[in-house]
Amino acid sequence: ETGVTQTPRHLVMGMTNKKSLKCEQHLGHNAMYWYKQSAKKPLELMFVYNFKEQTENNSVPSRFSPECPNSSHLFLHLHTLQPEDSALYLCASSQVAQGVAEQYFGPGTRLTVT
Amino acid sequence: AQSVTQPDIHITVSEGASLELRCNYSYGATPYLFWYVQSPGQGLQLLLKYFSGDTLVQGIKGFEAEFKRSQSSFNLRKPSVHWSDAAEYFCAVGNDYKLSFGAGTTVTVRA
Numbered sequence: 773e774t775g776v777t778q779t780p781r782h783l784v785m786g787m788t789n790k791k792s793l794k795c796e797q798h799l800g801h802n803a804m805y806w807y808k809q810s811a812k813k814p815l816e817l818m819f820v821y822n823f824k825e826q827t828e829n830n831s832v833p834s835r836f837s838p839e840c841p842n843s844s845h846l847f848l849h850l851h852t853l854q855p856e857d858s859a860l861y862l863c864a865s866s867q868v869a870q871g872v873a874e875q876y877f878g879p880g881t882r883l884t885v886t
Numbered sequence: 887a888q889s890v891t892q893p894d895i896h897i898t899v900s901e902g903a904s905l906e907l908r909c910n911y912s913y914g915a916t917p918y919l920f921w922y923v924q925s926p927g928q929g930l931q932l933l934l935k936y937f938s939g940d941t942l943v944q945g946i947k948g949f950e951a952e953f954k955r956s957q958s959s960f961n962l963r964k965p966s967v968h969w970s971d972a973a974e975y976f977c978a979v980g981n982d983y984k985l986s987f988g989a990g991t992t993v994t995v996r997a
Contacts (some may be wrong), residue, residue: 812989815987848981862930874932
């Protein structure tokens with residue numbers, strides 16, 4: 773595997789379900805990100821992990837719970853979601869050193885909440 | 887706070903014609919600027935980046951972008967578009983470890 777991988781690629785879940793999204797980066801990076809991409813809206817940064825420590829939580833509802841067990845893996849745990857949470861969820865990673873580094877994205881998980 | 891504006895929501899261009907996508911940014915210090923492309927059902931792929939130095943930067947797939955500080959712009963160009971360039975394009979400005987993205991421009995290529 774190369775780059776950033778995400779599983780599953782597609783997920784349909786009811787509002788009472790609990791599911792998890794998985795992201796894995798094979799680039800040796802030290803930072804990982806979760807974004808939400810909805811139609812006709814800019815990418816929304818949800819969470820940032822820098823050296824496994826959460827450094828950003830952009831007022832994301834508690835029904836989204838991130839987990840970063842090590843610098844290569846990132847999870848997004850989902851529970852009691854709402855239909856408006858249906859979107860493409862993108863994971864990214866970067867090597868944070870000096871200045872700003874480019875981010876590398878996975879293919880995303882298309883989530884549909886019914 | 888940093889922000890990015892992409893004025894064009896949708897652009898249609900003929901195959902073989904030139905393409906220019908506009909990007910304006912708002913940022914107090916020297917910006918780190920990026921262009922990404924997203925094909926349907928895919929994640930974002932980095933086309934090019936500007937950190938410093940030469941204001942004309944070359945990227946992958948024949949794209950280039952020019953940084954103009956006086957206009958707060960970082961427009962993306964390609965001299966001759968191929969059908970495979972049909973996609974959504976995002977401009978982003980970086981601060982520390984975070985990027986702020988524009989809303990994107992969808993490019994349609996007609997034969």
